[in-house]
Amino acid sequence: MQEQSDQPPAGRSRAVRLDSFGGPDVLDVREVPAPQAGPGQIRVRVTAAGLNPMDWIMTADANTAARFGLSLPAGFGTDYAGLVDQVGDGVTGFAPGDRVFGGALSRAVADFVVIDPASETAANEAHHTPGGVDDRTAATLTIAGRTASAALALVDPGPDDTVLIGGAAGGVGVFAVQLARIAGARVIGTGSAASSDFLRDLGAEPVAYGDGLADRVRSLAPGGVTAAIDLHGTETVHAARELGVADGRICTIAAQVDGVPAANGANAAAGALEEVARLVAAGRLRVPIAASFPVEQIRRAAELQAGRHVHGKVVIDL
Numbered sequence: 001m002q003e004q005s006d007q008p009p010a011g012r013s014r015a016v017r018l019d020s021f022g023g024p025d026v027l028d029v030r031e032v033p034a035p036q037a038g039p040g041q042i043r044v045r046v047t048a049a050g051l052n053p054m055d056w057i058m059t060a061d062a063n064t065a066a067r068f069g070l071s072l073p074a075g076f077g078t079d080y081a082g083l084v085d086q087v088g089d090g091v092t093g094f095a096p097g098d099r100v101f102g103g104a105l106s107r108a109v110a111d112f113v114v115i116d117p118a119s120e121t122a123a124n125e126a127h128h129t130p131g132g133v134d135d136r137t138a139a140t141l142t143i144a145g146r147t148a149s150a151a152l153a154l155v156d157p158g159p160d161d162t163v164l165i166g167g168a169a170g171g172v173g174v175f176a177v178q179l180a181r182i183a184g185a186r187v188i189g190t191g192s193a194a195s196s197d198f199l200r201d202l203g204a205e206p207v208a209y210g211d212g213l214a215d216r217v218r219s220l221a222p223g224g225v226t227a228a229i230d231l232h233g234t235e236t237v238h239a240a241r242e243l244g245v246a247d248g249r250i251c252t253i254a255a256q257v258d259g260v261p262a263a264n265g266a267n268a269a270a271g272a273l274e275e276v277a278r279l280v281a282a283g284r285l286r287v288p289i290a291a292s293f294p295v296e297q298i299r300r301a302a303e304l305q306a307g308r309h310v311h312g313k314v315v316i317d318l
Contacts, residue, residue: 014318015110016076016298021061024302027076029295035114036086042094042115042126043086048139048292049108049316050079051305052171053254059106068105075107076298077316081129081138082113091117099129101138101277109298109316122146122266127274130281137280137287140171140313145276146265147253148175152183153269154251154261155227159184162221164228164243166236168204169195169311172253173231175276177202178285185227188220190236198288198311209235214242229263230255288312 013034018026037043055077058068065074081101084094094100094117104113105123117126122142129138151172157163157180168177168189180187181203189204190213196206207216217225217239227249228240234255241250247259256262279285290312293301298316305314 013111014295015107016295018059018074018076019072021059021065021072021074023060024056024299024306026059027298027302029298032110035112037088037114039089040091040116040118041088042084042091042100042117044080044082044100044113044115044126045085046080046082046108046110046113046318047135048081049077049110049318050081050140050142050144051077051301051314051316052079052143053305054078054143055106056302056306070106075110076302077107077109078103078105078123079139079142079144080104080108080113081135082318084126085112093117094126099135099138100126101129101135101141102126103142109295109318111318122268127277130277132281133277136289136292136315136317138277139315140287140289141276141280142273143265144172144175144313145273146268147172147263148179149272149276150265150268151176151229151231151251151253151263152179153272154263155229155249157183157185157227161185161226162188162224164188164190164217164225164236164240164245165204166190166209166228166230166239167232168202168206169198170231171310171313174202174288174312175285176229176231177204179276179279182279182284186221188217188225192309195311214239217243229253289315291315292317 017030084098102125115126163185169191187204189199190209199206225243230236230252252262290310292315
């Protein structure tokens, strides 16, 4: 059982707040008024929040924040899991005590989040947590699960495919590798030497990133690579092109390359996230938790996640 931190007085709650945009050092835990659910809304008592690269990328500077509609003071984190504790008038399908997970754009690291479940947007959504999926795991699913699903949909792997996945040991990579394997594809995943065993455990054949990537992949797969997903930048895109992969079967998530489609988790197919959760519940997809921190250690957690060298997900306990 997860230990709970001391709770604030009734009517008050804790939330991570930023009074200026910047790095992990601008993150603070504040006592704030507890938000209340209005008509059409539910309030969730958050028990865990998962961190993603987008959390610190979109709060790093004012121009980037503005593109996401953020202004100061701002919150932090998007993925959450917890229990419904208020239900507003007109809401159907949710009741107090329901376990839920979802996304609350840049406000998830807080004791409470208020969600409009009818909005069906990635930044403001709630889904029932399947039995057998703990809250820490559920809190990692939304951004990474949506993004991996969208990427897989673009390249559409199957049993006859060999898929090259760049940045395979990261938060999205752990989903993409396993979803491609579930689809029947052979997967080659790029990473550091230290990530080799981790990638093998996920079902990928590891290959070192860096100069000469295409040659190393060619040695592993002399029969050819048929699809590629670049989860980090453009190195995997260029290697895939060198290996003869058609642009239509390559995708990116963190860079734009002319002729290559880009995946966006917000555009994942309807039901994609629920399917990811069902696969986790069935034991067919696992989510490695690299580290968990109490909310009071939010700066340490954000520093670890922003370092981009963790194998799996970083979670905040509330």
